[in-house]
Amino acid sequence: MSAHHHVQSSATPDDADLARWDDDGAPPAQPRSSPAAWLRVGAELGDRLVALSGRQDLLVTCRPGTRNGAPAAFIPTLGEVEFDAGLFAPLQPDEIHPRIVGDEDRYPAAWGVFVHEAAHAAHSVWTEPAGANPRVVEAALLLEESRVEGAHLITRPTDRKYLRTSARTLVMPDIAHPTLQGIEHAAATAALILGRRDVGILDAGETRAVADLCEQVLGENLLATLTHIWTAAHQCADHDATTMLTHAQNWCDALDTAAPTQPVPDNLTDLLSDAVGMVMDSTAATDAADLAAQAAATDAAAAKSKAQTQDRAQRADQRRKAAATAKSVFNPRGTTVNRDGTPAPYGNPITGTRRPTTAEKSAAARLSRALRAAAYRERIEERSTSPTPPGRLNMRAALARDAQRAAGSIPTAQPFTHTRRRSSPTPPLRVGIAVDVSASMRAACEPVASAAWIVARAAALTDPDSRTAAIAYDMQLTALTRPTHRAPERVTTFDALGGDHNLGDAIDALDHGLELSRPGAGRLLVIVTDAHYRPDETAQAITRIKQLTTAGCAVLQLTLTAKSQHLPGTTLLHLPQPSTAPVAIAKAATDAIRRTL
Known part of the structure; x- marks a missing residue:
């Protein structure tokens, strides 16, 4: 079969035309490219032709112009694909690298002609008989x-x-x-x-x-x-x-x-x-629109990927800072730390410790029983059927199996039912308490100190894997109780004399120390504050609260006055009587562990 014909005039300057410039005083003209320069391009096109056509017996020659004047031609008798280098204009040979997948997008028209010839090489394999018209x-x-x-x-x-x-x-x-x-x-x-x-x-x-x-x-x-x-x-x-x-x-x-x-x-x-x-104008417009849409989608995907990368980097940086903050706050010496984690020589709100009262011990015992009841999970039953024992015999399925066997078909009925019961693990509890110790929150100090001890004691009695911690914050952070498996023996008392606030770092320390962002436990963060913060302090706190609620951690805000501000993302609970704070915190902890799957 002869090569198909694409009629196109070739306009490549010859040596005689270039030589005319030798005698007019101008520098000799240099050809833009020579046939030898296209040898590498032809060889690389040949490598790509294997994947396009599925044939390994073909030669690709790329040179300025072709023997029959067509842009390209497949010649079956020679096993050759001729390709006019002019299709790559204005690119030069050193700018063209067909062996690199994706490089073809820089010269789609030339590559389209090459794909067309590859289609001929793969599928134009019939031969015309001798004497055909x-x-x-x-x-x-x-x-x-x-x-x-x-x-x-x-x-x-x-x-x-x-x-x-x-x-x-x-x-x-x-x-x-x-x-x-x-x-x-x-x-x-x-x-x-x-x-x-x-x-x-x-x-x-x-x-x-x-x-x-x-x-x-x-x-x-x-x-x-x-x-x-x-x-x-x-x-x-x-x-x-x-x-x-x-x-x-x-x-x-x-x-x-x-x-x-x-x-x-x-x-x-x-x-x-x-x-x-x-037709060609319409296809060009459609292709341009598709290309623009594809470029927009690629840019959007790149922007999204960049944003995700930046977000991951920010989260990783935040986790590192939270770890450093938790390490500095929950230090073994019980010292107050500044925002940068350095010890603060002044401003420690802790006034001492005391023995828990009988009422506090009773409250801890009641809360422990309530937490155990809330954490209890019924045993899970799994039923399975089988054609053979063990298991309870189902007569209807047995008769169906006998009928299937009598009919000569393969029995599919499974008459034995086996029930397997397994215990569901009870979830542990994680409770973090952040109490504002600025001067406006002095009334909350005593009830929150009592609540922190009650919750810590009850959690330790409920599950050895449960942990609680409490932090007092103004511009500085002080650990009231630490995230250990042991309940504190004494109640830590404190006073509220500070100014400004650092709730964001307090949440970071509690989150890292108690793993409030990790599923698998009943998680609760209690914030005791009137939320009268500067805008930057509020923004930092809201960001941390949103991250916790997105991770499934319940966040409760306790306030003592009707003039308190509500931190978005928290469940607001107003306590006109500060003495009811331990009861409110205990109920929230019970609800948190009950909701845990």
């Missing part, structure tokens, strides 16, 4: 153009965008400089454009101009006949030369029958060129 062979090659592209799309659908660009390079020269005349020219245009539409290269809306013009020139019946022929050719096997030539003969017969009766406009070439130009 040249006109019939040319018709077969015309039908072959869209057939091979459709076959290529089956195995490489992502190459569609390149085949769309190649249509502009390959089809337009054939339309503007036709070798056929009259209705044969219109029929060839229909085969090249509408055939690509029917294999999914071009869209129906994009080809409307050519479809309407060809219907006017060829007539509805002839166009329908030709459409049926190229559609049938699309289903032809790659090696089936007989069927392909039969379709080509039918093509010629249909044109010969209609030629005497079908009038042809005098300016048919111009009309077809304009119609095809409209």
Whole structure:
């Protein structure tokens, strides 16, 4: 089978043209590139051709111009794909690296032509018999153009965008400089454009101009006949030369029958060129819109990935700072620390310790029982069936199995039911208490100190894995109780004399020390404050609270006066009587462990 023909003039300067500059005083002209410079590009194209065509026996030659003047050509008899280096303009050989996957996006039109030739190399493998009618062979090659592209799309659908660009390079020269005349020219245009539409290269809306013009020139019946022929050719096997030539003969017969009766406009070439130009403009606009949408999606994905990376980095930095804060706050010496973690020589709110009262011990015992009751989980039952013991016999399933066996079918009924019961682990408790020790919160000091001891004692009695901790904060942080498995023996008392606030760092220390952000435990953060903060202090606290609530940790805010501010994200509980704070905290802890799955 001879190579298909894409008619395109070649305009490469020869040595005689360049030599004219030698005698006019100007520097000698240098050629932009030489055939030798394209050897590497051709070799790399050959490497990529293996994946595109599935063949390893082909040679790709890339040089300025081709032997038959076409942009590219597949020559089966030589096992060669010729490629015009001019398709890469304005790129130079040292700028082109086809071996790198993705480099083709820099020259989509050239790559589209190369993909088209790869489709020929993979699927144009039938050979014309000796003595075949040249006109019939040319018709077969015309039908072959869209057939091979459709076959290529089956195995490489992502190459569609390149085949769309190649249509502009390959089809337009054939339309503007036709070798056929009259209705044969219109029929060839229909085969090249509408055939690509029917294999999914071009869209129906994009080809409307050519479809309407060809219907006017060829007539509805002839166009329908030709459409049926190229559609049938699309289903032809790659090696089936007989069927392909039969379709080509039918093509010629249909044109010969209609030629005497079908009038042809005098300016048919111009009309077809304009119609095809409209198609190509439409495809170019569609491709540009798709490319812009793809670029926007890529930019959005990159921006999202960058934001996620920055967020992960910020979270990691915050975790490191929280760990450092927790280490400095829960120090073994019980000292107060500044915002930067250094010891504060002044401002420690702790006034001493005392023995717990009988009422506090009773409250801790009651809370412990309530926590155990809330943490209790019923045993999980798992039922399974089997065709053999052990298990309880289900008579209905047994009779069904006997019936299946008597009918000669494979028994599927499983008459034995086994119930397995296993205990569900009780979740531990994590409770963090952050108490504001600025001067406006002095009334909360005694009840919160009592509540901190009661909760810590009850948690230790409930589950050895439960932990609680309490921090007093103003601008400095002081640990009242530490996140250990042992309950404190004495109640730590403190006073509220500070100014300003540092709730954000207090939450970080409690979160890291008690793992309030990690699921698997009943988690509760109690903030005792009136929330009269500066805007920056409030913003830092709200950010930490949102992170905890997103992780599933309950956050309770206890206030003592109606003038208190509500921290967004917390459950606000107003306590007109400060002495009720231990009861409120105990109830919130019980609810938290009850909600734990």
